[in-house]
Amino acid sequence: MPQDRDIAIDVRDAVKRYGTFTALKRISLSIRDNEFFTLLGPSGCGKTTLLRMIAGFEEVTEGTIYLYGQEIDRLPPHKRPVNTVFQNYALFPHMDVLENVGFGLEMLGKSRAEARARAGDVLEMVQLSQFASRMPYQLSGGQQQRVALARALAPRPRVLLLDEPLSALDLKLRKAMQVELKHLQRETGITFIFVTHDQEEALTMSDRIAVMSEGELQQLGEAREIYERPRNVFVADFIGDTNLMEVTVDRIAGGRAQCHLGGGHKLTCDAVEGIGAGARVHMSLRPERLFLSARPVEEESLSGTVREMIYIGTDITTVVDLADGPQFTVRSSNSTRGNARVFEPGAKVAVNMEPGAARLLVD
Amino acid sequence: MAGGGATGGSVQADTYREARTWLLLPAWLVLGILTLAPLTIMLVYSFLTKDFRGGVVWDFSLAAYDQFFFDRGLFGDDPPRIEWTYIGIFWRSIWQAGLATLLSLAVGFPTAYFIATRPERERALWVFLVTIPYWVNLLIRTVSMRFLLRNEGPLNDGLMAIGVISEPLAIVNTNLAVQLGLFYSYLPFMVLPIYAAVERYNFALSEAAADLYAPRWTVLRRILLPAVRPGIVAGCILVFVPSLGSFLAPDLLGGARNFMIGSLIEEQFKGNAGNWPFGAAASMILLTLVLILLMVLARQSRKGEA
Secondary structure: OOOOOOEEEEEEEEEEEEOOEEEEEEEEEEEEOOOEEEEEOOOOOOHHHHHHHHHOOOOOOEEEEEEOOEEOOOOOHHHOOEEEEOOOOOOOOOOOHHHHHHHHHHHOOOOHHHHHHHHHHHHHHOOOHHHOOOOHHHOOHHHHHHHHHHHHHOOOOOEEEEEOOOOOOOHHHHHHHHHHHHHHHHHHOOEEEEEEOOHHHHHHHOOEEEEEEOOEEEEEEEHHHHHHOOOEHHHHHHOOOOEEEEEEEEEEEOOEEEEEEOOOOEEEEEOOOOOOOOOEEEEEEOHHHEEEEOOOOOOOOEEEEEEEEEEOOOEEEEEEEEOOOOEEEEEEEOOOOOOOOOOOOOOEEEEEEOOOOEEEEEO | OOOOOOOOOHHHHHHHHHHHHHHOHHHHHHHHHHHHHHHHHHHHHOOOEEOOOOOEEOOOOOHHHHHHHEEOOOOOOOOOEEOHHHHHHHHHHHHHHHHHHHHHHHHHHHHHHHHHOOOHHHHHHHHHHHHHHHHOOHHHHHHHHHHHHOOOOHHHHHHHHOOOOOOOOOOOOOHHHHHHHHHHHHHHHHHHHHHHHHHHOOOHHHHHHHHOOOOHHHHHHHHHHHHHHHHHHHHHHHHHHHHHHOOHHHHHHHOHHHOOHHHHHHHHOOOOOOOHHHHHHHHHHHHHHHHHHHHHHHHHHHHHHO
16 A cells, blocks of 8 residues: 555544454544544544554554554554554653653663763753753652653654543643644654543644544544534534434425425525435534524524523523523623624524535435 | 652641551551561570570570581581581572562563553453462472473373473473462462552553554663563562572472472471471571662662662
8 A cells, every 4th residue: 555754644444343243344444643632432443452552552453554664553552653652651650750751762772871862852841941850659640641641742653643641630720731732842843642521622633533433433624614614413412512303304405405394484595415305414503603684684594482581701602492392592792892782582583604604414 | 650649738647547556456566476576586596595305595696696607517616617508508599589580570561561551351361360370379389390200290291292302302401490489479469469560560661662663672661661661670570589598499399409498497496306497597597698789789770660
């Protein structure tokens, strides 16, 4: 199989079975050189299994994994030029920070002095120089996390694997580390493969995201693409909040699909390959791309009654009951500049859509 | 392990002081009656004069310690020379117990590792299997060992039947037999603490080391062994100490030439021929040796953790 130097990791038809249970159902994907790539999915979707197969902790049942064109799936972990940041850090408890960070270099045959010098440099990069002689248990969670990161970066791996490394941190620290990780990735030019179940984290950091569910790849693309053009119900539902509506497609014309909701409300949106006239499918409408008004502003505006108004600081979320059934959630920015108006429960309103807000989904 | 610890406020300590005194009473009673009192009796007896038919005469005397370390000839009036007999027995005992401990470690560590890495449901079963032989009394087990190892025993018969040897191996009445006996007597004391340590071990550490290019043996040596070291130290102490004072295995498997401290002490208290102060003195010397050893080990393992 020809591999060019721009592909860091190439997974070909990877299958993982544990007895009768199939954790990964024939996954193929390519991760580009110097890319921040995220495997995203709920727990049990197989994302960690895939990461562990790349690291060498799990054998592939079928299929092949290439690292810059070289087959690595039969190599033991200590012979693969990839390093891992573990979920709970897995710092060596009996070694100080500097020894932890220098361990990989020492194993690669570097002299002790050289390993220590390089470890010191990497510690500086993660701003932990003054903690070099501390033991892991003397560090806070965030500091341990940085040590784990430094330890994995020190041997200059070609690919860095990160297994939910931020999940044990509190929200503020997690946000700060997200930025720092992204920054480190740019700075070092190392390909990062990041595993997370947090869609916001994935959107914040990734160049590209692979959304996984039940051992299958659901969609692979850039953050914006995944969010704005989800391919199926799972992706639309998992990434961000959305209004999922059952619709029937009436007519496809000129790249547009005319549909109607259960109650007969008509909606028009971009046609999607694989969905033809007569299909009963789901439609995703992102709450922040809807807006409310006292009177309909366009032909396809939907009218309803406000059931609930929820104040969440940055935004205001309004739940609207349509005249005949379906419920919509509309989110508007809590800003005086916008034209968003606040409607109290019981108010009659029209739900309007920005162009491109509606998206047809494959089931 | 390190770090953390109690930082209870003094207010609470005052509140519970009285209750604590009473609640600790049973523990103090057990310690006092079962440990401190017997030890004190032994210590006192070791400084008394022996009675002819066993027992002691209440006269202060250093004779027991003198007899242990110095040879003053048959009538006790020669100039004192170092008495090597008992020191030799001690030395041989330490040696035997040490080898038995190493043997237990060599077999016990892989066993413990194996059990600790089984699926959780199976572990209890394996631990249970390890302890089954210990439902039988130590004396009976040791006698059975003699039957297994003797010239006409199943071991020699078996080896001869498959043609490994043509003559029976003379194992009974050798040092090896004593070591095997001690090993068999105390193996679970090695397996269980190591098992507990390995079970608590975070195997992600092994993965992390392998991920950082450490081959398998390096992972074992640099990561696993230091992490489970307290369990290994505990296991070694638990095997070494009773082996050192054991008398059943040397008596039944070693024969007269493989006399150990335990037998020496036992004889002093048996029948009418014994010498109670001497037995007590030998016990105190043994105790001192063991204490020194434990202190050294404790310091070592604390160093390992810090």
